[in-house]
Amino acid sequence: MSDVEHTLSIIKPDAVERNLEKNIKKIFFDKGFKIVNEKKIQIEKNEAERFYKVHETKPFYNDLCSYLSSGPIIVMVLEKKNAVLDNRKLMGATNPKDADEGTIRAKYGISIDKNSVHGSDSVENAKIEIDFFFKD
Numbered sequence: 192m193s194d195v196e197h198t199l200s201i202i203k204p205d206a207v208e209r210n211l212e213k214n215i216k217k218i219f220f221d222k223g224f225k226i227v228n229e230k231k232i233q234i235e236k237n238e239a240e241r242f243y244k245v246h247e248t249k250p251f252y253n254d255l256c257s258y259l260s261s262g263p264i265i266v267m268v269l270e271k272k273n274a275v276l277d278n279r280k281l282m283g284a285t286n287p288k289d290a291d292e293g294t295i296r297a298k299y300g301i302s303i304d305k306n307s308v309h310g311s312d313s314v315e316n317a318k319i320e321i322d323f324f325f326k327d
């Protein structure tokens with residue numbers, strides 16, 4: 192009971208653009224996730240750079256931040272028992288080519304950069320990422 196967790200999910204620009212919001216939310220609902228907070232926003236590149244700071248030394252950092260700020264996104268707080276890990280499983284591997292059948296990225300991801308969804312990778316980072324978007 193105390194293992195009810197919250198995690199941050201983002202529907203990325205490629206998926207919002209293709210009107211996949213409802214389909215992706217249905218996948219979450221069907222797996223028992225509750226969306227307890229959400230908003231549709233477009234962020235500035237400097238905000239994307241702060242959000243993805245952990246990747247700042249990576250060769251793909253600049254493109255990644257340009258991409259995340261390129262169009263509307265839907266940021267959501269998902270609630271469920273073991274939400275962090277279960278969301279990562281449901282998302283599938285970073286590269287849609289490697290993602291298991293039935294996962295969101297296998298279904299909808301276009302490429303490693305346009306992979307449709309973001310999900311926090313640990314309970315600790317989930318707290319940081321939820322605060323990033325929802326603390327006012």
Ligand code: IDP
Nearest residue numbers: 246251255284285303304305306308309310312
């Ligand atoms: P994750 O989204 O599965 O947690 P991370 O390694 O945290 O993957 O990378 C963050 C995002 O950066 C990925 O979702 C993907 O869009 C992008 N990315 C990761 N690795 C590469 C790469 O090798 N080339 C281009 N983009 C990448």
Ligand code: MG
Nearest residue numbers: 309310311312
């Ligand atoms: Mg990550």
